[in-house]
Amino acid sequence: MMKNAVGRELPERIGSYVVRPYAGPEATPALETPVQSRRIAGRARPEQSKLLPSLTEAIRAVGLKDGMTISFHHSFREGDLVVGQVLEAIRALGIKDLRFAPSAVVNPKGLSLASFVQDGTISRVEASGIRGELGDGLINGAISLTQPAILRTHGARPRAIEAGELSIDVAFIAASASDAWGNCTGQLGANPCGSLGYSFVDARSAEKVVVITDTLVEYPCCPASISQEYVDYVVQVEQIGDPAKIGAGAARLTKNPRDLQIAREVARVMAASRRFREGFSFQTGAGAIAIACTKYLGEEMKARNLRASFALGGITAGIVDLYDAGRVRVVECSQSFDAVAAKAILDRPGVVEIDNAAYANAFNKGNFLNHLDFGVLGALEVDTDFNVNILTGSSGQMMGGLGGGPDVAACAGVSIVALPILRGRTPSVVKRVFTCCTPGETVACVVTQAGIALNPRHRNYQELKEDLERAGIQLTTIEALQQLAESLTGVPKPIETTDEIVAVVEYRDGTVMDVIRKLKE
Amino acid sequence: MDLKQPAMAGTLESSDIQVTVVPNPGGGIAIELDSPVKAQFGDAIRDTVRAVLAEFGVEEARVQLLDQGALDCVIRARMQCAVCRAAQISYDWSREDRRP
Amino acid sequence: MTHSGLKRTSLYAGGSSPGKLLEARFYHEDCLVYDLEDSVAPAEKDAARFLVYQAVRWHRPPDKYVLIRVNGLYSPYLEEDLEMAVRARPDAIRLPKVEHAEEVRRIDARISAIEETAGIAVGQTELWCNIESALGAVNAKEIAAASPRVAALALGAEDYTASMGALRSKAGWEIFYARMQVLEACRLAGISAQDAVFSDFQDEAGLREDLTMTRGLGFDGKTVIHPRQIDLVNAAFSPTPKEIRNALRVLEALEEGERNHTGVVVVDGSMVDKPMERRARTVLAQAKAAGLWKEEG
Known part of the structure; x- marks a missing residue:
């Protein structure tokens, strides 16, 4: 056993x-070797057709075999109907022992990922998170993989692919519209999801690429997010997504006064910072608090007559509204969180789709996050070392995915974790998070309804402290918040685990931040 | 103290707990708990329930708890209310004066 | 953190909902009112008492002025409400619909008796009297002076309007007389004057207008109907940066006048008189309590 830089006990293998x-947010140097890709040059001919009549045909055509790695993107979220159809077709062909490597696990109604693990179709999983039946099955021991699941941040996945750690045999890319030669997009068609930013790296790195759509358009598809040059086959299916679950209309503003209050405090913190100036940049995200925060931030921008240079990451209608009001110059969408955001890329020149690798990967020659002033992050738990848990819930169950949180925290000048001090009887400010996902030294500030705490170990602590004090914002300590939470909830009994490791939590540089162990009965 | 009838207190809203107290002649105290925080707070919840029953001198009761993440003070309040309703008494608030 | 002494906002938290009772402690209201009356159904009065007792006695928010609103003075619930409420040791008990000084004296005596039995310093529990009828408004002066426990009068506009046969409006002319009655009674008794709620919590512009008027009239604070109103109301009953600057200039000018033995002190062309000095001192005291100004040194 050894201990990493956040004090987590890890085995050597x-x-x-x-x-x-994990040794520190900046401890890992770049590789000196060329980027790895499985892409084959191919030989396209004028008379060639890429269109195949069914997923089964496509799976046969790409030569999928036992033990290979398949990938998907999660831009359709809980409305995804592609992962299920592809896995069913694979199961019917009797192919086993696959490594399942989506950008994140989705849990659409009617899809039981656990059943594919049970029957041996899937034996390994690598994703941002394994929320739901799959993760709970692993952690309770109801199902098991041949190797622990590897959980990576959005920034870490392209790094792992290009480092050869996650080598993709077949990428299945759902697109809301495509032509028969694979020029495709997430913006047109019956079920648009907006940005396809997560799948760019898959398209250029996988050995075989299958585009799946329900809307076949006349050649050439325009706009096209993914180019035909990467695509082997195109399959048209009945439906690729349920628009109601992808994100119907605009994501609505919460009515919960507690969340509104937390959001207002977050906006106050941002507005008090010296970084809140003409040309600043921000990422707020898509949770209830985040959406409200975008609204209050917009009010602060209006009051000071400021324009942001860019808004980043997962985009909501609220951010598109700010763009329309002239408050944001460019909206860089790695993901579109609602229908308004999904359609905004099409008709607004400053609302653009970006590659997830250009968004968050630290191991390339430049990413948007490095230019970010403010990042707002949700969390399940934060501890008195400011370490953040976004994966496991109060009884150890799988609740979320790493997403881009650890990447945003590492880069943003002011990274703000916004969360209620307790949820029901579960304290969310604790002495030690159950699973460490984001290292504390990359978190500048924790905002709760019971007070705001700054992290003395953050690189911009002095600056932020001065700014908030000048603005008359009252500060408390993370210890005081933890004690308040505990005085209300009582001391929870620790979650008991076995020694068996079911998942590895990797940091953006590929080092191990923490492991998740199987729970005791 | 004897319970005269089954009684309920609390709701199924989040942060609340619905308590049902039923007379249990000859059966001692039996507690059924359903809670999202059973693993962390199950023992603490049962301790609170037993403590409230003891304060009222109730030795025979079946207690069903449908917890929605209630804090300890809420569990205590709901239990006190359910016991008073089951015993058909109104609470003597001067008992609080003797609490340390 | 202890309570600032300001009473700019008071928020009702319904005694039936544990979630709301818990959340209410985290908003920025100066005064938190745990309610046993309107927000609690008749069949749940007993349950609310147990819940509110636990919340106030054992989990009291340290930075707030805490009140318990009991049921009506002629309701069958009042006696047990008082037995509980006094023992929970709030800062004050809030009485609905007070119309006669005699009622206050009756409650005062009951509270004294309970305080004595419970070993609480007699007189510790303050009273806020809701004035919510024509009769209450007419008797406001006597009510305010009926007991040293009375720390505030609070206007209840909905019931008052009904008792007058008036229609409730945003402009509020129908409650103007009652507002002035309450205000004058409070100023004579030297207690806090609390304005009625502004009912439409979605209407921020309307609330701002309402606040401009009531702050101008002289009220100290206002009951809020929704947490969303708290920050606006707090801000309205706090001195503005300009008021703080002016107050500081007035006091500096007075000090300088004293040093130089100047008879008459002038700021911005106006002579500084006693009321001006008093106002300046009040502004600074409020600013200090609200954390908007710190004394040098």
Whole structure:
């Protein structure tokens, strides 16, 4: 056993997985070797057709075999109907032992990922998170994989692909519209999802690429997010997504006064910072608090007559509204969180789709996050070292995915974790998070309804402290918040685990931040 | 103290707990708990329930708890209310004067 | 953190909902009113008492002025409400629909008796009297002076309007007389004057207008109907940066006048008189309590 830089106990190996312990947010240097890709040059001919009549045909045509790695994107979220159809077709062909590597696990109604693990179709999983039946099954021991699941941040996934750690045999890319030669987009068609930013790296790195759509358009598809040059086959299916679940209309502003209050405090913190100036940049995200925060931030911008240079990440209608009001110059969408945001890329020149690697990968020659002034992050738990848990809930169950949170925290000048001090009887400011996902030293500030605490270990602590004090914002300490939460809830009994590791939490540089162990009965 | 009838207090809203107290002649105290925080607070919840029953001198009761993440003070309040309703008494608030 | 002493906002938290009772402690209201009356159904009065007792006695928010609103003075619930409420040791008990000084004296005596039995310093529990009828408004002066426990009068506009046969409006002319009655009674008794709620919590512009008037009239604070109103109301009953600057200039000028033995002190062309000095001192005291100004040194 060894301890990493956030004090987590880790074994040196987990099966064949060699553990590189996390050593600090900037500790890992770049590789000197060329970027890796499985892409084959191909030979396209004028008379060639890429259109295949069914998923089964496509799976046969790409030569999918036992033990291979398949990938998906999660831009259709809980409305995704592609992952299920592809896995069913694979199951019917009797292909086993696959490594399932979506950008994140989605849980659309009617899809039981656990059943594919149970029957051996899937034996390994690598994703941003494994929320739902799959994760709970693993952590309770109801199902098991041949190797622990590897959980990566949005920024870490392209890094792992290009480092050869996650080598994709077949990428299945759902697109809301495509032509028969694979020029495709998420913006047109019956079920648009907006940005396809997560799948760009898959398209250029996988050995075979299958585009799946329900809306076949005349050649050439325009706009096209993914180019025909990467695509082997195109399959048309009945439906790729349920628009109501992808995000119907605009994501609505919460009525919960507690969340509104937290959001207002977050906006006050941002507005008090010296970084809140003409040309600043921000990422607020898509949770209830985040959406309200965008609204209050817009009010502060209006009051000071400021324009942001860019808004980043997962985009909502609220941010599109700010763009329309002339308050944001460019909206960089790695993901579109509602129908308004999904359609905004099409008709607004400053609302653009970006590659997830250009958004968050630290191991390339430049990313948007490095230019970010403010990042607002949700969390399940934060501890007195400011370490953040976004994966596991109060009884150890799988609740979320890493998303881009750890990446945003590492880069933003002011990274703000916004969360209620308790949820029901579960304290969310604790002495030690159950699973460490984001290292505390990258969190500048925690905002709760019971007070705001700054992290003395953050690189911009002095600056932020001065700014908030000048603005008359009252500060408390993370310890005081933890004690208040505990005085209300009582001391929870620790969650008991076995020694068996079911998932590895990787940091953006590929080192191990924490592991998730199977729960005791 | 004897319970005269089954009684309920509390709701199924989040942060509340619905308590049902039923007379249990000859059966001692039996507690059924359903809670999202059973693993962390199950023992604490049962301790609170037993403590309230003891304060009222109730030795025979079946207690069903449908917890929605209630804090300890809420569980205490709901239990006190359910016991008073089951015993058909109104609470003597001067008992609080003797609490340390 | 202890309570600032300001009473700019008072928020009702319904005694039936544990979630709301918990959340209410985290908003920025100066005064938190745990309610046993309107927000609690008749069949749940007993349950609300147990819940409110636990919340106030054992989990009292340290930075707020805490009140318990009991049921009506002629309701069958009042006696037990008082037995509980006094023992929960709030800062004050809020009485609905007070119409006669005699009622206050009756409650005062009951509270004294309970305080004595419970070993609480007699007189510790303050009273806020809601004035919510024509009769209450007419008797406001006597009510305010009926007991040293009375720390505030609070206008209840909905019931008052009904008792007058008036229609409730945003402009509020139908309650203007009652507002002045309450205000004058409070100023004579030297207690806090609390304005009625502004009912449409979605209408921020309307609330701002309402606040401009009531702050101008001289009220100290206002009951809010929704947490969303709190920040606006707090701001309205706090001195503005300009008021603080002016107050500081007035006091500096007075000090300088004293040093130089100047008879008459002039700021911005106006002579500084006693009322001006008093106002300046009040502004600074409020600003200090609200955390908007710190004394040098």
